[in-house]
Amino acid sequence: xxTPRITAADFNAIxxxxxxxxxxxxxxxxxxxxxxxxxxxxFKDTFLRPGGTISGPTMMxxxxxxxxxxxxxxxxxxxxxxxxxFNINFLRKPGQDDLLAEGRAIKIGKRLAVIxxxxxxxxxxxxxxxxxxxxxxxxxxx
Numbered sequence: 001x002x003t004p005r006i007t008a009a010d011f012n013a014i015x016x017x018x019x020x021x022x023x024x025x026x027x028x029x030x031x032x033x034x035x036x037x038x039x040x041x042x043f044k045d046t047f048l049r050p051g052g053t054i055s056g057p058t059m060m061x062x063x064x065x066x067x068x069x070x071x072x073x074x075x076x077x078x079x080x081x082x083x084x085x086f087n088i089n090f091l092r093k094p095g096q097d098d099l100l101a102e103g104r105a106i107k108i109g110k111r112l113a114v115i116x117x118x119x120x121x122x123x124x125x126x127x128x129x130x131x132x133x134x135x136x137x138x139x140x141x142x
Contacts, residue, residue, distance in 0.1 A: 002033075002034035002035075003034060004032045004033050004034045004073040004074070005034070005072065005073060005074060005075060005076035005077075006032065006072050006073060006076060006077055007032055008028075008029040008030060008031055008032045008037075010077070011029040011032060011037070011069045011072060011073075012028055012029050014072075014077065015027060015028070015029070015065075018079075019065070021061070022061075022065050025041050025044070025047075025058070025061065026041060026042045026044070027039060027040070027041050027061075027062065027065055028040055029069050030100075032069060032073045033073065034073055034074055035070065035073060035074045035104065035105035035108060036070060036073060036102075036103060036104050036105070037066055037069035037070040037073055037101075037102075037103040038066075038100065038101065038102050038103070039062060039065060039066040039069055039100070039101045039103070040098055040099065040100050040101075040122070041058065041061075041062050041098065041099045042098050043096060043097050043098050043099070048096070051093075052096065053093045053094060054094045054096070054099060056088075056090060058099070059088070059090070059094070059099065059119055059128070059129050060086070060088055060131070062099050062101045062119060063086075063088060063101055063117045063119060063129065063131035063133075064083060064086060064131075064133065065101075066101035066102075066103040066117045067083065067086075067103055067115040067117055067131070067133045067135065068081070068083075068135070069103060070103035070104065070105055070113075070115050070117075071105070071108070071113045071115060071135045071137070073105075074105055074108045074113070075108065075113070075137060078137065078138065080138045081113070081135050081136065081137050081138065082135060082136050083133055083134070083135055083136075084112075084134045084135065084136045085132075085133055085134040086131065086132075086133045087131060087132050087133065088129055088130070088131040089129060089130050089131070090128070090129050091127050091128055091129055091130060092126070092127075092128055093128070094119070094121045094128040094129075095121040095123060095124060097121040097122045097123050097124075098121070098122035099119055099120070099121065099122070099128075100119065100120045100121075100122055101117050101118070101119050101120075102117065102118050102120070103115055103116070103117045104116055104117075106132075109137075110137065110139075111136065111137050111139065112134055112135065112136060112137065113134065113135040113137060114132070114133075114134050115132065115133050115134075115135065116130070116131065116132045117130070117131045117132075117133075118130050118131075119131070
């Protein structure tokens with residue numbers, strides 16, 4: 001296995017310094033390896049939608065941020081790597097629990113990265129959502 005270009009601690013510093021929306025929801029990267037990332041959002045009542053389930057936008061936020069962490073694990077801290085495509089399938093109602101996201105690079109190219117993310121409730125490892133996305137990687141990297 002190749003060493004990641006940034007670590008979970010590095011990504012958590014990026015959250016604290018550059019992604020205030022992720023810091024506001026308490027998002028953290030738990031583990032990162034090259035082309036892989038695991039992130040968590042701790043449960044808050046404010047994430048609930050009518051019916052008592054965690055809202056889709058909360059799950060989408062976690063999935064997209066995990067995609068970003070996954071891309072950066074392979075290319076390093078490139079600020080202008082951005083989402084160009086995002087698709088999510090909601091599979092079942094998540095519990096009122098922390099959400100975990102496991103991201104994996106399907107392909108990291110020179111200009112595009114394709115990522116998949118599976119979301120889980122922390123206490124139950126059955127998937128609650130599956131997302132795929134494409135990130136654009138700028139030609140000149142920081």
